[in-house]
Amino acid sequence: MLMAGPAVRVGGALHLENAGGFANTCDMSLVLERERAFYNAHQAEWAALHPGRFVVVKGEELIGTYETMDLALAAGASRFGLDSFLVRKLGEAEQEIHVPALALGLLFAPSHGPTGGGSSSS
Amino acid sequence: MPHLTVQLAAEAQAPDGSKSLVPPALALQLRGPIVQVSVGVEQNIAQQLLQQGLTPPTPITGVALIDTGASVTCIDDAAANILNLPAIDVVTVASASHAASPQNVYPIQVDVAGLPITISAPRAISASLAAQGLLLLIGRDVLQRCTLFYNGPAGLFSLSV
Numbered sequence: 001m002l003m004a005g006p007a008v009r010v011g012g013a014l015h016l017e018n019a020g021g022f023a024n025t026c027d028m029s030l031v032l033e034r035e036r037a038f039y040n041a042h043q044a045e046w047a048a049l050h051p052g053r054f055v056v057v058k059g060e061e062l063i064g065t066y067e068t069m070d071l072a073l074a075a076g077a078s079r080f081g082l083d084s085f086l087v088r089k090l091g092e093a094e095q096e097i098h099v100p101a102l103a104l105g106l107l108f109a110p111s112h113g114p115t116g117g118g119s120s121s122s
Numbered sequence: 123m124p125h126l127t128v129q130l131a132a133e134a135q136a137p138d139g140s141k142s143l144v145p146p147a148l149a150l151q152l153r154g155p156i157v158q159v160s161v162g163v164e165q166n167i168a169q170q171l172l173q174q175g176l177t178p179p180t181p182i183t184g185v186a187l188i189d190t191g192a193s194v195t196c197i198d199d200a201a202a203n204i205l206n207l208p209a210i211d212v213v214t215v216a217s218a219s220h221a222a223s224p225q226n227v228y229p230i231q232v233d234v235a236g237l238p239i240t241i242s243a244p245r246a247i248s249a250s251l252a253a254q255g256l257l258l259l260i261g262r263d264v265l266q267r268c269t270l271f272y273n274g275p276a277g278l279f280s281l282s283v
Contacts, residue, residue, distance in 0.1 A: 031212055031226055032210075069244050073166040073244060074169065074170050077170035077171065078174075081171060081176065082207070084209040087229075095193075097215045099192040099196060099215065101189055101259070102192075102215075
């Protein structure tokens with residue numbers, strides 16, 4: 001068993017029951033489903049009117065457009081508190097997400113380098 | 123520029139139960155560049171809650187791995203639920219072992235122990251990290267505002283923001 005900690009204190013990791021990587025146990029596609037459908041239906045017209053601005057959408061309502069992400073988050077939270085609301089930047093293509101360590105299950109994978117230390121640790 | 127230098131200390135346990143120190147270079151290779159962090163709801167949202175007389179969720183502390191391979195920061199999904207974070211989007215993430223899966227996007231703020239500033243990550247992706255002993259993967263969306271120096275032979279790394 002290897003226990004590691006940096007010079008500044010590191011520890012206190014959460015021990016929450018979970019699966020590995022990006023495997024899901026709940027259907028997250030249902031989150032913000034109406035908002036995303038509404039956004040997809042209207043994004044072209046909104047982008048023409050407000051290029052580069054951030055939109056806040058709740059249900060099937062455009063709450064507003066904002067100059068920055070900070071302002072959009074503040075506007076959404078002022079209306080909906082900790083309820084979910086959609087925030088997107090108009091005219092921006094959907095970002096491609098790359099997290100190879102999770103996608104490939106490589107987080108803390110054993111190594112077989114010259115030191116041989118990783119393969120015998122658990 | 124606020125600056126944090128970390129050198130990992132580690133010990134290995136033999137089958138007979140005895141423990142021995144391992145060199146910092148090996149500790150860093152095995153554990154990676156990890157830091158203690160506190161994660162809470164993004165500060166613009168927290169300010170709005172306070173203005174409404176509401177108390178923002180208490181931040182959660184844990185371990186973050188600095189992952190230069192990750193294009194975005196990831197937060198443990200169970201921790202996101204505990205923090206009651208509002209989802210602000212859903213993105214699809216491809217995986218080698220599972221079908222492409224939708225993941226919630228959460229606005230968070232991160233305090234790194236030893237750094238006197240708060241880092242905003244307004245679009246952190248949910249992922250199952252707790253099983254790895256992690257609360258957070260710090261990705262390149264945060265690192266684009268940082269300087270990271272990784273000294274493998276010395277078993278230390280520096281993070282400046």
